[in-house]
């Protein structure tokens with residue numbers, strides 16, 4: 482009897498153990514299928530990075546002071562970090578993907594993959610000198626002191642030109658360096674040029690052009706790669722829509738052929754008869770630049786009552 486009881490208990494225990502193990506594996510698998518996305522906490526990249534995911538229909542709460550947020554409708558978790566730390570986190574796999582400027586990506590020298598250029602936070606990395614100084618080309622920087630937060634990119638540029646300068650690495654407010662006697666020149670980010678101007682500097686060499694880039698961990702699981710694919714699909718649909726407009730116009734039926742040639746659309750324009758006989762409404766999708774270039778031709782071809790509307794998503 483005791484033997485039977487012992488055998489029965491052993492079976493129950495092993496069953497419980499198996500169930501527990503399966504539950505643990507499921508839990509681990511679930512964790513593994515949540516993509517960790519690193520974005521800048523606050524700064525020049527933050528708003529556009531967050532909007533990118535929101536426009537893709539990915540919902541999350543990034544309330545003040547929050548450093549982590551889980552999406553309520555997509556298998557993703559957001560980490561809000563200093564931009565300089567993002568490449569390292571992505572290389573280590575702490576985050577699966579991240580958004581940084583190409584300047585930070587190249588400067589960081591981390592082993593990450595370049596997933597997609599995103600088209601925002603466009604800027605350049607330039608060398609600037611005091612406005613009153615005469616610039617004699619890259620060679621005139623020989624032996625000079627240059628302050629920068631980008632010693633690797635600057636070092637590579639100088640090396641390519643066979644110039645040896647003294648690079649002083651500082652982490653911010655670089656443009657102040659010449660006026661306090663720290664350096665003869667600076668190498669920093671320029672966009673409008675306003676910061677250089679208000680610090681008495683002039684831009685003399687553009688050494689690097691940058692925009693936001695999505696970087697990824699090189700050894701991501703197949704499940705996570707699939708989630709990244711879904712995000713890229715959505716980003717493409719949103720970006721394509723941003724460059725396009727939905728156009729509706731009225732015209733006499735005899736003009737339809739000529740106008741259709743000016744509005745090729747995704748396949749061809751749709752044509753609907755109007756209540757007024759002999760007239761139709763044509764609707765089509767057109768690249769915004771093409772629209773402005775063709776507007777006069779459209780009017781000459783007999784287009785009237787032209788409406789231009791934004792498109793939210795565009796999927797082929």
Ligand SMILES: Nc1ncnc2c1ncn2[C@@H]1O[C@H](COP(=O)(O)OP(=O)(O)OP(=O)(O)O)[C@@H](O)[C@H]1O
Pocket residue numbers: 521522523524525526562563564565581582583584585602603604670671672673691692693
């Ligand atoms: N004036 C600008 N116009 C457009 N893009 C910019 C501009 N300044 C910086 N950027 C881009 O945005 C990125 C982040 O810039 P930001 O000034 O927010 O960085 P940061 O001060 O180093 O932020 P953090 O506190 O996260 O370290 C830069 O690495 C660059 O790619």
Ligand SMILES: O=P(O)(O)OC[C@H]1O[C@H](OP(=O)(O)OP(=O)(O)O)[C@H](O)[C@@H]1O
Pocket residue numbers: 525653654656669670671672673674675676677
């Ligand atoms: O050419 P501009 O349009 O003036 O932009 C250039 C400035 O923008 C960035 O600084 P930011 O204003 O982001 O401040 P930060 O130095 O605190 O990063 C960058 O470091 C430059 O200083």
Ligand SMILES: [Mg+2]
Pocket residue numbers: 563564565
């Ligand atoms: Mg930074």
